[in-house]
Structure formats: C-alpha cells, structure tokens
Amino acid sequence: MYAIIESCGRxxxxxxxxxxxxxKLEVEEGKKVTFDHVILxxxxxxxxxxxxxxxxxxxxxxxxxxGKGKKILVxxxxxxxNYRRTQGHRQPYTKVEITAIKTAxxxxxxxxxxxxxxxxxxxxxxxxxxxxxxxxxxx
Numbered sequence: 247m248y249a250i251i252e253s254c255g256r257x258x259x260x261x262x263x264x265x266x267x268x269x270k271l272e273v274e275e276g277k278k279v280t281f282d283h284v285i286l287x288x289x290x291x292x293x294x295x296x297x298x299x300x301x302x303x304x305x306x307x308x309x310x311x312x313g314k315g316k317k318i319l320v321x322x323x324x325x326x327x328n329y330r331r332t333q334g335h336r337q338p339y340t341k342v343e344i345t346a347i348k349t350a351x352x353x354x355x356x357x358x359x360x361x362x363x364x365x366x367x368x369x370x371x372x373x374x375x376x377x378x379x380x381x382x383x384x385x
Contacts, residue, residue: 248287249303249347251281251305260305263344264343265343269337269338273309275309276308280304284304303347303350305346309341310341310343312338314338316336
C-alpha cells in the first residue's frame with residue numbers, strides 16, 4: 247500500500263516504513279505528525295484518487311530528526327563589470343519515518359473494536375455554588 251501526499255508545496259510518494267525528507271516542519275523530534283492532504287491511495291486491489299484530496303485518509307509519521315542539506319554555492323556574475331559574489335546555502339529539512347496509512351474503512355472498524363473493550367464509568371455531577379452577593383448601604 248502506498249499513498250501520494252502533498253506537503254510543503256510538493257508531492258511525495260510514501261509507504262509504511264519509508265523515511266522521507268520534508269522541508270523544515272515545526273514539530274519536535276520524536277513527536278507524531280499527521281498529513282491530511284492525501285492525493286492518491288493505492289491498495290493491492292484498488293486505487294482511490296481524490297478531487298483534490300481523498301476524504302477520510304490520513305498518513306501518520308514520526309519525526310526522526312532535523313538537519314541541513316549539503317551546501318550549494320550561489321554565484322552572481324556580471325560580465326565586463328568586475329562584479330562577482332559567492333554565497334553558500336544549506337536548506338533545512340525534517341526527516342520523517344512513515345508509521346501508518348489510515349484509510350476510512352480502517353477508522354470505522356477501530357472504534358467498534360474499542361467500544362467493546364472499554365467499560366462505562368459512572369459520571370459524577372458537579373454542583374454549582376452561588377457566591378453571596380453583597381450590597382452597599384448608602385449613608
């Protein structure tokens with residue numbers, strides 16, 4: 247099973263267990279991240295294509311690390327003007343390991359199984375208290 251997701255203005259083909267390098271995401275290392283913009287999901291039997299996104303499908307991953315890519319050189323040059331500028335750039339990235347691709351059918355089956363296992367707890371009622379209102383006497 248694989249999915250094509252949209253993140254950071256790009257499209258990525260991901261499968262469970264893949265390690266993908268995204269542009270810098272504002273998520274701490276070790277935390278979960280969920281991608282909702284799923285464009286296409288392919289199972290062994292069928293392919294679902296979204297318009298523009300597939301409804302009810304999410305891709306979950308775990309942030310492994312943050313880092314910077316290899317340095318590239320940006321060189322500006324103007325002929326016959328003695329103008330030369332060199333500048334380096336390292337693009338920040340987030341390394342994400344894809345843990346699961348959850349479809350709508352898997353989500354519907356999961357709550358039914360959890361409902362049977364959970365035991366209903368009695369709810370306690372909260373009693374509202376009124377504050378005593380004080381009045382000022384005019385002298």
